[in-house]
Amino acid sequence: MAEETIFSKILRKEIPADIVYEDDRVTAFRDINPKAPTHILIIPNYNIPTVNEVTEKDEAVIGHIFVVAAKIAEQEGIAEKGYRLIVNCNEHGGQEVYHLHIHLLGGQRLGRMVV
Ligand code: AMP
Numbered sequence: 119m120a121e122e123t124i125f126s127k128i129l130r131k132e133i134p135a136d137i138v139y140e141d142d143r144v145t146a147f148r149d150i151n152p153k154a155p156t157h158i159l160i161i162p163n164y165n166i167p168t169v170n171e172v173t174e175k176d177e178a179v180i181g182h183i184f185v186v187a188a189k190i191a192e193q194e195g196i197a198e199k200g201y202r203l204i205v206n207c208n209e210h211g212g213q214e215v216y217h218l219h220i221h222l223l224g225g226q227r228l229g230r231m232v233v
Contacts, residue, residue: 120165125217129163138193143179144186146222155225156194156201160186166218169207187222196224 128135128147135147138158149157162179166172172180184203191197201224206213 120167120171121216123165123215123217125159125161125215125219126165129161139186139190141186143182146186146190149221153221154223154228156196156223158190158194158222159219160190160222161217161219165216167216168213168218169205172218183220187220190222191224194224200224202228 124133127133128137129145135150137145137147139146139160142163144160144162146158146160149159160183162176162183166176187203188197191201201222204221204223205211205218206221
């Protein structure tokens, strides 16, 4: 079993989060420390710690995250101008929370791809 993170508590509604989308497979909520006007995290409803632990059994949920990302981008009014999806993995990737998540960032022209 993957270790619990703060995101498990958000999924169980034990701590508050600004949830913008949820279904039986994924949940999306606003990042508490936004790096752009729109900064939303999309997570699977079960814990995959990092991309390194993704296996074939996760393919459907990972694909679904992209479907939901497109929906949310439309909902947020940033689809046409564009946005960025980021997944950080482990220390060099700058991962802080070990529950796989995709950052959806937009609402302004974003800077360099890698700092
Ligand atoms: P990462 O560095 O890819 O692991 O990103 C983790 C993200 O989770 C950071 O952008 C944090 O600001 C965000 N975060 C941490 N705790 C919370 C929380 N309780 N609610 C919303 N976002 C959070």
